[in-house]
Amino acid sequence: MAEENLSAERLELASNTVQQLVINGELPERYFYKGSDQGALDASFPLLDLPIVDISLLKDSPDELKKLKSALTSCGCFLVINHGMTPDYLEKVREMTKKFFALPKEVKQKYTREVDSTEGYGNDMVLSEQQILDWLDRLYLTVSPEDQRKLEYWPEFPHDFRETLEAYTIKVQRLIEEVLLKAMARSLDLEDKCFLNQYGNKASLAARFNFFPPCPRPDLVIGSKPHTDGGTITVLLQDKEVQGLQFLKDDQWFTAPIVPEALLVNVGDMMEIMTNGIFRSPMHRVVTNPKKERISVAIFGIPRPEQEIEPVAELVNETRPRMYKKVKNYAALWFKYYQIGRRPLEAAMI
Ligand code: OGA
Ligand code: NI
Secondary structure (H helix, E strand, O other): OHHHHOOHHHHHHHOOOHHHHHHHOOOOHHHEOOOOOOOOOOOOOOEOOOOEEEHHHOOOOHHHHHHHHHHHHOOOEEEEEOOOOOHHHHHHHHHHHHHHHOOOHHHHHHHEOOOOOOOEEEOOOOOOOOOOOOOOEEEEEEEEOHHHOOHHHOOOOOOOHHHHHHHHHHHHHHHHHHHHHHHHHHHOOOOOOHHHHHHOOOOEEEEEEEEEOOOOOOOOEEEEEEEOOOOOEEEEEEOOOOOOEEEEEOOEEEEOOOOOOOEEEEEOHHHHHHOOOOOOOOOEEEEOOOOOOEEEEEEEEEOOOOOOEOOOHHHOOOOOOOOEOOEOOHHHHHHHHHHOOOOHHHHHEO
16 A cells, blocks of 8 residues: 555655645644734735747847846746647646645545655645645645656556656747747847856756645645746646645735636746846745635756756846855755745845
8 A cells, every 4th residue: 555655754744734734624823824914814905917938939039038038127027828738738738736635635645745855746845833724735746857756756647647747848949949048038038048158058957736625714725836937947737626826026916817728937036146137037926715726837947956057147237236145955945945934036136
């Protein structure tokens, strides 16, 4: 039996999922959110006016490139369409995500992460007694480079999970490396490969499958605490029906609209560093829903730990002095700061 292979600690973790809390009808106090943006969690928030960038136009249309630049320098996020993945294909990725989280807990627990690692299935890593937990279960898998995969955490059910994840990630990788990073460079009048040079040709791609069960107290509990993403670019497949993701813009929270055939792209901290702060790594959070569960799939593009990341020389000048230090293994730094509720980019600032 699968259980025999799990340590007592991992078994305990496996029974601590938010999904299990819902089944037991429990709402422990450590899920009560106490951030400064508390108190307005379940209010209605205006929709963010997210630019829609048409990938097929990026090569030849200066206007589309301008739209991209304007999105990246203001809210740090945008929607992409005509990315080559059909609505049915995106739906298949959503469906397999739902099917995984719908599996009996005995099946899922086989993929439970180790206590001190993010790789695998589980909820928040608990590092202190005071930590406020997110109303969220996730499955975190490193997909590339291939030799870093930990297949023991890759679900075998639904049966097409592994191959679909692999194929989807290859498509997202192409989108990041062959389209987005190049267009982002061009939008700043930089040479195509400018960001790719720092991104490296062996960057990792990690997939985070998020599952937000319905929450009895959306006024008190947060799905995902405010954070910025640590990588270069995040490509997010949102739930087709249930909203929840919000971005901070001009000190106000806005809800991200759902466009089922689109993918949402946001800048991560490493991109903010490379652009010397010109592109913004936006603060975002997820609020909970009292009735409906919500899923999302985030793919993060993360340069190898030994890769040095720094502002590109062309973006540093007298009017825009260098804002960030050269960093290495920023992902680890990000995680450390995130867990203690601090803004990781602070650590890279000059
Ligand atoms: C994330 C994230 C948003 C969402 O996984 O980093 O911000 O909509 N997810 O689930
Ligand atoms: Ni995020």
